[in-house]
Amino acid sequence: xxxxxxxxxxxxxxxxxxxxxxxxxxxxxxxxxxxxxxxxxxxxxxxxxxxxxxxxxxxxxxxxxxxxxxxxxxxxxxxxxxxxxxxxxxxxxxxxxxxxxxxxxxxxxxxxxxxxxxxxxxxxxxxxxxxxxxx
Numbered sequence: 045x046x047x048x049x050x051x052x053x054x055x056x057x058x059x060x061x062x063x064x065x066x067x068x069x070x071x072x073x074x075x076x077x078x079x080x081x082x083x084x085x086x087x088x089x090x091x092x093x094x095x096x097x098x099x100x101x102x103x104x105x106x107x108x109x110x111x112x113x114x115x116x117x118x119x120x121x122x123x124x125x126x127x128x129x130x131x132x133x134x135x136x137x138x139x140x141x142x143x144x145x146x147x148x149x150x151x152x153x154x155x156x157x158x159x160x161x162x163x164x165x166x167x168x169x170x171x172x173x174x175x176x177x178x179x
Contacts, residue, residue: 067171071093071100088105093170104119104124119138119140120137142155155172
């Protein structure tokens with residue numbers, strides 16, 4: 045019994061201090077939801093990561109929602125793009141992946157982002173609340 049307590053008291057603090065579940069630096073707030081696109085192309089899904097200020101922010105847009113069992117979006121592709129917006133009218137496209145864990149109804153969407161832009165590499169976990177359509 046004492047051994048189990050000793051192990052747990054060592055492992056739990058290490059997990060708590062681990063950065064395995066931390067968001068990308070400066071982009072701690074996330075939302076995901078449908079957005080309106082051109083009239084004939086229907087809707088798309090936008091995953092947005094922001095900080096406490098207006099800029100910078102990251103937006104990953106896909107023509108589909110994540111699958112219920114999880115999965116990944118790979119950018120750039122025919123249906124996925126990743127844009128890092130640093131200021132009004134200033135942005136750059138990136139490449140990499142967004143991996144989603146299980147999609148659970150009425151719960152935040154969780155996953156990991158790993159994208160490379162010209163200026164920086166953005167990586168970390170996200171917990172995105174669902175938002176209404178952005179039109």
